[in-house]
Amino acid sequence: MHALIVYAHPEPRSFNGAMKDRAVATLESMGWVVEVSDLHAMSFDPLPRRTDFADPENADFFKYQAEQAHAATLENGFAPDIRAELDKLLRAELLILQFPLWWFSVPAILKGWVDRVFAMGVIYGGDVGFYSRGRLRGRRAMLAFTTGGPPEMYGTTGLNGRVDVVLWPLQNGVLNFVGYDVLPHFHAPGPARADDATRAAMLDAWGHRLREIDRTPKLEFHPLDDFDAEAGWTLKPGIKGRTVGQTGTG
């Protein structure tokens, strides 16, 4: 069983780095083969470029997703750095995104990894399908992140807003979109201002979460069959919205 940890922090001795190391050690002790994409150490390029494609379909008008879909039909259509990440992704039964929550989202380098690697025609779209028919269906993925603020700020009355709202674009729009079973996120609040014992306890809790991974229920999202494609992909009549994104009410 292969796991892939995509890790995005510019400081190797950061708490995010320690979480990445703990995940590698824990999963390996459980028998997983773990690969890590350390995006800063790799100097991963987060920007879409024409050179991402060996044989562009349209050299005059640069539409990234169309070029991805075209490259997917060729033998070696993608630049080597994208192909290498795709190979890791397609080997992995478990994907962990490890990052500091910056501006309620992933840092730019990790957003660029998604923009470039989750390629139309390979991971979703066209014949591949999306959401519960996405290429990565049946596999598991989760977010693991640090914040500056405490958990209360991400509660239902918290200043930053409910965590399921804050994470919706990542959990539904990235992970669920390509078919993953999405496991609950792991949130390490305020490691920069925590004492050593608190930091150690957070790392232990993270290790425990990973050891329990086969007994962790996935988040609930509506399956694609709940939606009517002919009605603009809206919930079919009689299906009650159960997620924060699809409440069914204005």
Next chain:
Amino acid sequence: MHALIVYAHPEPRSFNGAMKDRAVATLESMGWVVEVSDLHAMSFDPLPRRTDFADPENADFFKYQAEQAHAATLENGFAPDIRAELDKLLRAELLILQFPLWWFSVPAILKGWVDRVFAMGVIYGGDVGFYSRGRLRGRRAMLAFTTGGPPEMYGTTGLNGRVDVVLWPLQNGVLNFVGYDVLPHFHAPGPARADDATRAAMLDAWGHRLREIDRTPKLEFHPLDDFDAEAGWTLKPGIKGRTVGQTGTG
């Protein structure tokens, strides 16, 4: 009155490019001085680097926000490209982010613009304050974006989820967080598959939105005074949650 349009699309002849051009023309016809940060044309670097800071506080441990706060105390603490963007931002009474919605968010190059330019100690944090006490309070900002899918997919029963949930990290976590009055977004759905008349009508609607900008009510967010800092920044007793982020219910 200065406006700043931060534009993130790699193809100049894209519909996003046309929206940017229409916004420049419309706002200039209304008497605004318009500046554009065309991130791809500028080859804007979206990644946090040690070289972003002239005189780092801690050369051994790279904590980006701490270095931002330190640089804010110096005369010329930031790298020239960050300083140039900060100057444009601080001149502008109106900020428009113009982008294709990729993976329910901004492309990496625009995320990196936020990560690097919305600097702690300058735009928020420390003595500056955040949310309704943020540095950019009293100014206006809005999102203008394209999607592949139709608007129904972003409705309350849509497959992608309610648009106010999808946009919460950007509208609350980026724009409201630094004090802006957030104007309703402008969504141009499916321009790549639309005919010329539909595309022209969308551009006209965009121009109309901008001409009505002084009569456009801002989105409602809770002011900072609604929250109790001593209780982890949660809504004070008796304040009823009114946004999708702060519902007050589990």
